[in-house]
Structures are given as structure tokens and as C-alpha cells.
Amino acid sequence: MEIPYNTEARPDTGLYNAKLGIWLFLASEVMLFGALFSSYILLRTGAPSWPMGREILNVPLATLNTVILIGSSVTMVMSWASLKLKDFGKYRLYMGLTLLLALGFLVVKGFEYGAKFSHHPPLYPSTNTFLAIYFTLTGLHGLHVVGGMIVNGYLWGPGTKMWKTDPERFTNRIEVAGLYWHFVDLVWIFLFPTLYLL
Amino acid sequence: MALVDDHAAHTHGHAGAHHEPGFWGKYVFSQDHKVIGIQYGFTSLVFLLFGFTLMMLMRWQLAFPGKPIPIVGALFGQLNAPGGIMLPEFYNQLGAMHGTIMVFLGIVPLAVGAFGNYLVPLQIGAPDMAFPKLNMASYWLYFVGGVIMFASFFVEGGAAQSGWTSYPPLSDIAPDGQTYWLFGMLFLIFSSLLGSTNFLVTIIQLRAPGLTWMRLPFFVWAQFVTAFLLLLAFPALQAAAVLQGMDRIAGTSFFLPSGLVVSGQQLAVSGGGSPLLWQHLFWFLAHPEVYVLILPAFGIIAEVLANNTRKPLWGYKSLVYSVVFLGFMSFIVWAHHMFMTGMGTVMSTFFQITTMIISIPSVIVLTAFIISLWGGSIRFNVPMLFALAFLPMFAIGGLTGLPLGLAPTDIHLHDTYYVIGHFHYVVAPGTIFAMFAGIYYWFPKLTGKTMSELLGKIHFWFSFLFINGIFMPMLWQGLAGVSRRLYDGGESYSHAQGVLGLNKMMSYSAWGLALAQLPFIINLFWSMAKGRKVGSNPWDATTLEWAATTSPPLAHGNFTEVPTVVRGPYDYSLPGAPRDFTPQHEG
Amino acid sequence: MSSHDDVESVKKQTRAYLMVFWALMVLTVLTVGVAYLHMPVWMAVGVALVIALFKGTLVAGIFMHLFDERKLIYWVLALTVLFFLVLLFYPTLSDWDQRKL
Numbered sequence: 001m002e003i004p005y006n007t008e009a010r011p012d013t014g015l016y017n018a019k020l021g022i023w024l025f026l027a028s029e030v031m032l033f034g035a036l037f038s039s040y041i042l043l044r045t046g047a048p049s050w051p052m053g054r055e056i057l058n059v060p061l062a063t064l065n066t067v068i069l070i071g072s073s074v075t076m077v078m079s080w081a082s083l084k085l086k087d088f089g090k091y092r093l094y095m096g097l098t099l100l101l102a103l104g105f106l107v108v109k110g111f112e113y114g115a116k117f118s119h120h121p122p123l124y125p126s127t128n129t130f131l132a133i134y135f136t137l138t139g140l141h142g143l144h145v146v147g148g149m150i151v152n153g154y155l156w157g158p159g160t161k162m163w164k165t166d167p168e169r170f171t172n173r174i175e176v177a178g179l180y181w182h183f184v185d186l187v188w189i190f191l192f193p194t195l196y197l198l
Numbered sequence: 199m200a201l202v203d204d205h206a207a208h209t210h211g212h213a214g215a216h217h218e219p220g221f222w223g224k225y226v227f228s229q230d231h232k233v234i235g236i237q238y239g240f241t242s243l244v245f246l247l248f249g250f251t252l253m254m255l256m257r258w259q260l261a262f263p264g265k266p267i268p269i270v271g272a273l274f275g276q277l278n279a280p281g282g283i284m285l286p287e288f289y290n291q292l293g294a295m296h297g298t299i300m301v302f303l304g305i306v307p308l309a310v311g312a313f314g315n316y317l318v319p320l321q322i323g324a325p326d327m328a329f330p331k332l333n334m335a336s337y338w339l340y341f342v343g344g345v346i347m348f349a350s351f352f353v354e355g356g357a358a359q360s361g362w363t364s365y366p367p368l369s370d371i372a373p374d375g376q377t378y379w380l381f382g383m384l385f386l387i388f389s390s391l392l393g394s395t396n397f398l399v400t401i402i403q404l405r406a407p408g409l410t411w412m413r414l415p416f417f418v419w420a421q422f423v424t425a426f427l428l429l430l431a432f433p434a435l436q437a438a439a440v441l442q443g444m445d446r447i448a449g450t451s452f453f454l455p456s457g458l459v460v461s462g463q464q465l466a467v468s469g470g471g472s473p474l475l476w477q478h479l480f481w482f483l484a485h486p487e488v489y490v491l492i493l494p495a496f497g498i499i500a501e502v503l504a505n506n507t508r509k510p511l512w513g514y515k516s517l518v519y520s521v522v523f524l525g526f527m528s529f530i531v532w533a534h535h536m537f538m539t540g541m542g543t544v545m546s547t548f549f550q551i552t553t554m555i556i557s558i559p560s561v562i563v564l565t566a567f568i569i570s571l572w573g574g575s576i577r578f579n580v581p582m583l584f585a586l587a588f589l590p591m592f593a594i595g596g597l598t599g600l601p602l603g604l605a606p607t608d609i610h611l612h613d614t615y616y617v618i619g620h621f622h623y624v625v626a627p628g629t630i631f632a633m634f635a636g637i638y639y640w641f642p643k644l645t646g647k648t649m650s651e652l653l654g655k656i657h658f659w660f661s662f663l664f665i666n667g668i669f670m671p672m673l674w675q676g677l678a679g680v681s682r683r684l685y686d687g688g689e690s691y692s693h694a695q696g697v698l699g700l701n702k703m704m705s706y707s708a709w710g711l712a713l714a715q716l717p718f719i720i721n722l723f724w725s726m727a728k729g730r731k732v733g734s735n736p737w738d739a740t741t742l743e744w745a746a747t748t749s750p751p752l753a754h755g756n757f758t759e760v761p762t763v764v765r766g767p768y769d770y771s772l773p774g775a776p777r778d779f780t781p782q783h784e785g
Numbered sequence: 786m787s788s789h790d791d792v793e794s795v796k797k798q799t800r801a802y803l804m805v806f807w808a809l810m811v812l813t814v815l816t817v818g819v820a821y822l823h824m825p826v827w828m829a830v831g832v833a834l835v836i837a838l839f840k841g842t843l844v845a846g847i848f849m850h851l852f853d854e855r856k857l858i859y860w861v862l863a864l865t866v867l868f869f870l871v872l873l874f875y876p877t878l879s880d881w882d883q884r885k886l
Contacts, residue, residue: 003325005403014855017328017403023858024395027865028429034869035437035479039452042475042877054820066813074806077848081802084795126449129470136444136452182848189840192813193833197820402857430868478876529868533879542880 007169022176026183033187036140040133040194051130053196056123058112062196065108066188072101073185076152076178083171088163091174095156098181102149109142134195141191144184151177227338229330232751234337235316236644241337242308245344246630247715249299252292254708259284260687261705278356286685290359291351291375293683297362298379301487302386303344305629309494310390310428311340313636314397314421316644320743321415323406323763323783325755328399336392343385350378361683363480366453366473370445371460377446380439387436390428397425406742406783408763412518413782415741415767416511419518420497423525424490431486431529438479445471474539481532489528491625492592493521495632496563499585502635503567505739506582507574508778510768513566520559520566527556537605538612546605553603560596564589580654584635587662588628595623598673613683616676619669627665634658634718641722642736646749647729653721660714667707671700738779741767745781805847812840 009016044050079094116123116131125135155177162170219228228234258267264283267274271282278288315333319326327333350357355373358364369376401422405414414422441452449467453476456469496517504511511517533541533549541549567589576582598620601607611617634657641649678697680688687701688694734749743751746761761783769780816836820829846852851862 003328003330003404005328010403013402013857015403015857017399020402020857021329021395021399023861024398024429025391027861028391028395028433030865030869031430031872032433032437034872035434035482036441038873038876039437039441039475039479041873042472042478043452043470045877046472047470059817059820063813063817067810070806070809070813073844073848074802077802078799081795081799085792124449125444126451126468128468129451132444132448132450132452132468135448136440136450140440179849182844185848186841186844189844190837193816193820193837197816197833198826198830426864430865434872474879475876478879482872530871533875536879540880545875545879545881 007166007172016172018172018176019179022179026179029183029187033190036137037190037194040137043129043133047129051128053130053134053194053198056130057134057196058115059196061108061112062192065105066192068101068105068108069185069188072098072105073182075101076181080171080174080178083163083167083174086167088160092156092160095152095174099149099152099156102145102152105145106142109138137191137195141184141187144187148177148181148184152181227334229326229334230754231315231319231327231330231333232644232753232756234333235312235314237337238307238311238315238340239313241341241344242304242312245299246304246308248348249296249304250712250715252296252299254712255284256289256292256296257705257708259289259685261702263686263689287356287359289685290361290683291357294358294361294364294379295347295351298347298358300625301362301491302383303340303347305491305625305633306390306487307340308633309491309629310397310421310424311337311393313417313494313498313633313640314424315393317640317743318397318400318418318421319404320643320747320751320756321418321741322401322404322409323742323746323757323761324400324404325757327396328403329396332392332396336389336396339385339389339392343382343389346378346382346385350375350382353378363484364442364476365480366442366445366476367455367458367460369442369476370453371465377443380443380446383439384436384443387432387439390432394425394428394432397421398429401425406761406763409742409782410763412515413763413766415497416500416514416517417494417497420493420500420521423521424493427486427490427493427525427528431483431490434479435483438476438483441479442476474536477536477539478532481535482529485532485535486525486528488621488624489524491629493524495588495592495629496521498632498636498639499567499588501739501741502581502585502639503570504768504770505639505737506577506579506585507571508577508770509570509574510766510770511566512570512572513562514766514768516562517566520562524556524559524563527552527559531556531603534603534608537608550604554600557596557600557603564593564596579638580649580651580658581635581639583655583658584631584638587658588631588635591623591627591631591665595620595625595628598623610679611676613681614676615672615680615682618682619672619676622669622672626669627662631661634661637722639737640743641725641729642732643743643749643751645726645729646731646734647725648732648736649721649725649729653717653724657714657718657721660717661711664707664711664714668704668711671697671704675700738777740769740779740781742782746783801847805843808843809840812836 003017004010005015005017007016013020075094075097079091079098082088082090082094113135121127123131125132155173159173160170162173223229225233228237255267255270258265266282267279267284268282271279274282274284274288278285278291315327318324347357353374355375357375358369358372358379360366360369360372360376364376364379401414401418441450444450445452445454451467451469451471453473454465454467454469454471455473458465458467458469500511500517531549531552533545534553537546537549571586598616602611602617602620638649638654641647675688675694675697676682678694680691680694680697684691688698732749734747735744736749737744739745742761742763747757752758763782764785765780765782767782769775769782771778772780816833819832819836822829824832851858
């Protein structure tokens with residue numbers, strides 16, 4: 001017996017299994033970042049003084065990273081649309097671009113971290129609570145980017161075999177991977193002003 | 199457990215289209231929900247026994263403080279117990295790990311991982327869980343998390359010793375075992391997130407035709423709400439574990455306030471953190487976690503009661519609405535664990551009110567269960583005995599919670615043995631008795647054989663006796679003001695002298711309880727090999743896992759054909775029906 | 786996902802994706818720009834939050850197709866958002882009547 005509703009939607013919910021699954025997973029991710037933002041609010045409102053992010057952090061680089069990540073969201077959704085239009089070549093192109101942009105994001109992030117560590121005096125997570133939050137939140141977000149790259153890399157490379165055997169299910173997979181990727185983008189949209197601008 | 203699967207394979211054969219997995223794919227890295235359920239069950243029972251052993255060691259120290267532990271005392275080495283006499287640090291490790299192991303490695307994996315995994319797909323008429331690979335990953339993440347927790351006993355400084363709640367600043371500056379605790383916890387949280395997502399999708403998407411929400415067995419409802427709690431509450435502890443990990447590894451001060459002095463020396467940290475932040479994040483998980491411990495137990499009790507009273511469960515809809523409401527409310531009561539932390543009066547009032555409100559659905563559930571007994575022709579078999587004992591035991595556990603949920607009484611009772619007695623009544627003779635009821639009840643489903651009634655009854659009566667011998671005196675000690683987490687059990691406190699003698703009684707009861715588990719362990723293995731063979735529906739039950747499949751179920755796919763459900767879950771003793779039970783899929 | 790995924794509707798969607806991209810770019814520049822206006826803190830937080838919420842709505846609504854999603858997903862998210870808000874603010878508010886801000 002095959003597991004039902006792997007590809008086609010269940011009539012009463014209108015959803016296929018993986019789509020409901022990823023939204024539930026994202027719900028738990030909302031709570032994870034909610035807990036971290038909550039910690040940020042509690043620690044900041046309890047602190048006698050709090051540095052301005054833009055005076056310590058590199059706003060131009062972070063703005064560049066915002067642009068990169070939003071761009072990767074667009075290429076991700078375009079790769080899904082390409083599959084909907086049965087254009088596999090374009091899918092490959094857009095997914096490849098998504099991966100490159102994600103890599104670009106991590107490289108920029110790496111420069112940012114490097115600059116903090118080589119600063120005089122060096123700025124570490126242990127320096128103060130602001131930097132502790134900065135490194136923890138961006139680090140965890142970075143891990144989410146890496147996780148998304150692994151999934152997207154698989155779907156760009158070896159995972160494409162499924163396009164030949166079960167194109168509809170493969171298209172669903174891209175949609176599900178996309179939902180995760182947009183969520184990573186979404187988190188950054190809130191992290192960026194919180195850490196860098198305020 | 200090989201036996202179970204083999205039996206199914208040989209008796210019933212396979213659909214043929216399936217690629218037959220080898221030994222490793224079949225028994226170790228299996229993606230079949232039944233095998234994974236059995237793996238979860240076996241692993242969690244071993245952890246339960248292990249956690250129980252830790253407690254028995256603690257009970258020696260509490261009954262005979264400073265005396266060398268007999269027989270096994272030499273096993274713990276000079277660092278933990280020189281000359282067989284337990285050191286305070288070792289006592290703290292045992293306490294912290296007893297709680298952690300029982301909750302996160304024992305009961306939750308047993309209630310959700312084992313019972314949920316095995317039964318939910320069968321009860322909803324599904325071929326498997328929605329995501330079999332994630333299901334396998336979930337078990338192995340749990341396994342690795344357990345191994346890390348176990349390994350932490352052998353690192354320098356020993357296992358975590360800051361209580362199962364791991365409150366900072368103590369936990370921030372504790373030895374390395376705490377870091378292992380955090381990593382183990384992260385694995386367990388990932389495991390539970392994958393598992394709960396899987397359960398929710400399975401229940402929402404894979405219900406058989408005709409199985410509407412109000413025709414679901416109550417057990418499935420309980421698992422459904424439980425999965426929501428795990429999904430949305432655990433991330434808070436995940437975040438907290440990441441922050442504490444940063445404190446311990448990267449030297450941050452999320453939970454360390456400025457100017458903290460330890461052993462007369464100011465700590466060299468940046469400061470600016472808040473120990474209370476941990477408590478908020480921890481209890482945001484851990485209060486829903488309490489309901490994760492009890493809801494699956496409700497589910498099992500409901501099935502056993504309906505089957506053995508031979509009548510429909512009383513107030514099925516009220517039960518369903520109650521557990522949904524319980525689940526919802528459990529997210530907004532957590533601060534009642536923190537009345538003593540300098541909380542504002544407005545907020546503490548709010549949490550006292552929500553705490554009183556959340557007791558209402560629990561009472562509805564218990565009342566519905568008790569009324570279900572009324573007028574039934576009760577069969578007093580072993581699962582039913584455990585289920586019947588659950589009712590008063592859970593009632594004691596629940597009612598002793600009310601004084602703790604009100605700030606004025608909590609001031610006196612907070613952090614005493616009363617608290618320990620309260621939640622153990624909920625979890626031990628409550629949830630664990632329900633687990634036993636479930637094991638005896640569904641054993642024929644897994645093996646096609648029944649467990650011995652005689653051994654089962656010995657197991658039940660002695661367990662019932664001894665478990666009350668442990669936890670009832672704790673309530674008395676707590677009312678007398680004896681603090682929990684005391685290395686000497688209160689010997690050096692004058693106000694504890696009047697209730698000190700109870701320590702010996704509790705310890706003897708604990709060791710007696712251990713002996714009372716021997717008939718269960720023997721029964722389990724003996725019945726697997728030599729138990730009386732029974733048909734596919736030995737209890738004359740109505741739900742799909744009995745009525746529409748064989749026992750044990752098919753190795754792949756569960757059902758020969760997809761059952762179509764036409765009626766509610768508990769149609770027992772229908773007037774005019776040929777038998778006293780009418781299965782869900784029979785017209 | 787739109788209920789009929791024919792070629793035309795997908796093409797229409799891709800045009801929307803590009804428009805959202807440019808809108809997000811403009812809003813990014815805007816949020817950086819206003820940060821340097823030296824507003825009082827509460828106002829700066831408010832403005833940044835409103836812009837971020839607007840950007841987030843665009844991403845969730847259009848890229849993640851949330852404007853055109855099934856009822857079940859809305860229920861799951863509504864529940865999540867409720868608990869999210871409790872978790873976000875309660876820990877800080879727990880001693881609010883004892884604080885001197």
C-alpha cells in the first residue's frame with residue numbers, strides 16, 4: 001500500500017502531505033526564533049545601556065546581504081515557476097543562482113565575522129550582551145542558510161532524477177524547499193533592522 | 199522483537215510489489231512505523247529502568263545518610279562514592295539525571311514514540327506514518343540523544359547536576375556534564391520536532407475514508423493534541439539550550455548577571471544576563487510537557503475503559519473538547535512555576551487564574567472516565583486494573599496541584615517534597631500505570647499472544663501498594679517543610695525531625711517497587727515466547743487496529759484493503775446488534 | 786498555490802514575484818535610510834518594525850503563496866502566532882508593575 005496524498009492533495013484539506021509538514025515545521029521555527037527575539041527584548045529592556053547596532057556593525061555589508069537574500073528568494077520562487085511551466089533548463093538555472101546567492105550571503109557574513117574578530121580590541125560573543133545576541137542570532141540564521149543550501153543543492157543535483165519519474169512530486173519538493181527558503185529570508189528581514197539598525 | 203515481524207511475514211506474506219529490505223533495513227534502520235514503535239518502546243523501557251535505578255541509589259542516601267551503599271557501592275569509584283559513601287555531587291548528578299531520563303528519555307518516548315507510533319496509523323486505517331524516513335530519523339536522533347546523556351556520567355566532573363530544570367547560574371558554571379546535557383537535549387528536541395510534525399500530518403492527512411474527526415478513537419485525539427504541544431513548546435527549550443550552550447562554550451552571559459560572586463570570587467564574565475530568562479524559556483516548554491506526559495495516558499485509559507466496561511465512553515465530545523482546551527491553556531500557565539521569583543502581582547494573579555481554569559478540563563476528563571464505569575459489565579483483567587487504579591491516583595496528583603497553583607499556599611509548599619509527591623502522583627501511578635495498562639492491552643496486537651494474567655496481577659497489586667508507600671509520605675514531609683534536593687534527606691534540619699522516619703519507609707517501598715517489576719519483565723519475555731495464542735481481536739474491541747487487521751498486523755501496509763469507517767469508535771453493546779461490540783468499519 | 790495552475794496564471798505570478806522583488810529593494814533602502822534620521826528610540830523601533838512587517842507580509846503572502854492558501858494552514862499559523870506573541874512579550878512583562886522604567 002502506497003502512502004496516500006504524497007503528491008496529490010487530500011480533498012478535504014486541499015493539501016499534499018509534505019506541504020502541511022513543512023508549514024508545521026515552520027510553525028515550530030517561528031517559536032524557536034520567537035524565543036530568541038523574546039530573550040533579546042528581555043535582555044535589552046533590562047540593560048542599563050545598549051549600544052546602537054549601526055555603530056558597531058557594518059550596515060552596508062548587511063544591506064548587501066539583505067539584497068542578496070531577497071534576490072535568492074526570487075530566484076527560488078522562479079525555479080518553482082519554471083517547473084510549473086515544464087521548463088527544466090530554466091529550473092536548473094534559477095536553482096543554481098539561488099545556491100550561488102546563498103553562498104554569497106555566507107561569504108559576506110564570513111567577512112563580517114572576520115572583521116569583528118580582527119578588530120582592536122577584538123569583538124567576541126563574550127565581549128558584551130549585544131555582541132552575544134548578534135553572534136548567536138546571526139550564527140543560528142547562518143546554520144539555517146547552510147541547511148537550506150544542502151537541501152537545494154540536492155534538489156539541483158542528484159535529486160533531479162525524480163523529474164523524469166515523477167515530475168509532479170518533484171515540483172512539489174521544490175515548492176516545499178522554497179517555503180523553507182523564504183522563511184529563512186523572512187527571519188533575516190526581521191533580524192536586519194533589529195540587530196543592525198536599532 | 200524479531201519474532202513479531204517474522205511471524206507477520208510468514209503468516210501473511212507480502213503484497214509482492216515491495217522491495218524486501220535486508221536484516222538492517224528490517225530491524226535496525228526500519229522505516230516501518232510498527233518496528234520503530236517497538237524500537238522506541240524497548241529503548242524507553244530500558245531508560246525507565248535506568249532512571250529508576252538512579253532513584254533507588256538516591257533513596258539509600260536518603261534513608262541511611264552517610265552510610266556506605268551495600269553490594270554495589272564499590273562500583274561508583276573514588277570520585278563519586280569513596281568507600282561506597284555517596285558524595286553530594288554524585289547525589290546531585292543522580293537527581294538531575296533521574297528527572298531528565300524519566301521525562302525526556304523514558305515516559306515521553308514511551309507514550310508518544312512507542313504507543314503513538316505503533317497505534318496511530320493502525321487506528322486511523324493508514325498504511326504507515328506520512329513520512330517514514332523522518333520517522334526513522336526521529337528514533338535515531340532520540341537514540342543518539344540518549345547515548346549522549348548516558349555518556350555524560352563518564353566525563354570529568356560527572357553528569358549534569360543542576361537539577362532536571364538546569365537553572366542558571368548554577369548550570370552555567372557546572373562541570374562539563376552540563377554541556378553534554380545540552381547537546382543531548384538538542385538531539386531529543388530535533389527528534390521530537392520530526393516526530394510531532396509526522397504525527398500531525400499523519401492524523402490530518404491519512405485518516406481512512408469515513409473516519410471523520412468525531413469518529414477518531416480518543417487515543418488519536420490525545421496524541422494529536424500532544425503532538426501540537428511538542429511542536430510549539432519544545433522550540434523554546436531549543437532556544438534556551440542554544441543560549442546556555444553559548445554561555446558555557448563561547449563565554450557569553452545570557453543567564454549570568456553582572457557582578458556574580460561564586461565561592462567568594464567575582465566571576466570574570468561580561469554580565470548583563472538574566473537567570474530568570476532561562477526559567478521563562480524552560481517552563482514555556484516544561485509546562486506543556488506536563489500535558490505531553492498525561493494526555494497520551496488519558497488516551498490509553500479511554501481505550502481500556504471503553505473496552506472493558508463494554509459500553510460507549512461517557513461524554514466522548516466533552517472529552518475531545520477538554521483535551522483540546524487543555525492543550526491550548528497549557529501554553530499560558532507556565533509562570534505558576536515561578537511565583538517565588540519576584541513576579542509582579544498583576545501577572546501572578548493572571549497565572550493563578552489560568553491555572554485554576556486549566557484544572558477544569560482535567561476534572562471533566564476524570565469525571566467522564568468515572569461515569570463511564572457506571573452500569574458497565576466490567577471485566578477486571580490486568581489492563582483494566584491498571585486503568586482503574588489510574589483514576590484515583592491521577593485524582594490525587596491533580597488535586598495536590600491546586601495548592602501549588604495558588605501563590606499564597608505555594609509560598610509554603612514551593613520546593614518541598616510536597617511538589618515531588620504531587621507531580622510523581624501524576625506521572626508515576628498516573629502516567630506509568632496507564633503505560634502498563636497499554637502494554638498489557640496491546641501486547642496481543644504486537645505478538646498475537648496474551649500476557650499472563652497471574653503475573654500481571656502480582657505486578658499490579660504490589661506496584662500499587664509500594665508506589666503509594668513512596669509518594670504519599672512525600673506529601674506529608676513536604677507539608678512539614680522538608681526541602682527537596684537535600685543530600686541528607688533533612689537529617690540536619692530540626693523541623694524535619696518529626697517526619698524523618700518516613701524516609702526509611704519510602705526507601706523500602708522504592709526497593710519493593712523494583713522487586714514488583716520483576717514479574718512484569720518475566721511476563722513480557724515469557725509471553726513473547728510462550729504466551730497463549732489468541733485471535734486478531736482478543737478483547738472484542740471496536741477500533742480499527744483490532745477489527746480491520748490481523749494480529750500482529752501485516753509487515754507492510756498494515757491493511758489488506760483500506761477500511762471504510764461508518765461509525766464512532768466505541769459502539770459497544772448496541773441495542774439489537776448481534777454481538778456486544780460493533781467494529782468501526784462494520785455497517 | 787492558485788487553484789488552477791495553468792500556464793497563464795503561472796506567468797502572471799512570475800510578474801508579481803518581480804514586482805515584489807523591487808518593492809522589497811525599495812523598502813530595504815527605506816529602512817536603512819530612516820535609521821539615520823535620529824528619531825527617538827520608540828519611534829525608530831516602530832518605523833523599523835512596520836517596514837519589516839510589511840516586507841515580511843510580502844514574502845509570506847506572495848513568495849510563500851500565503852494570500853492564497855488553504856484554511857488549515859491559516860488555523861495552524863493563527864495558533865502559532867498567538868503563542869508566539871505570548872512567548873515574545875510575557876517574559877519581559879512578568880515584573881512590569883514592579884519596574885521603574
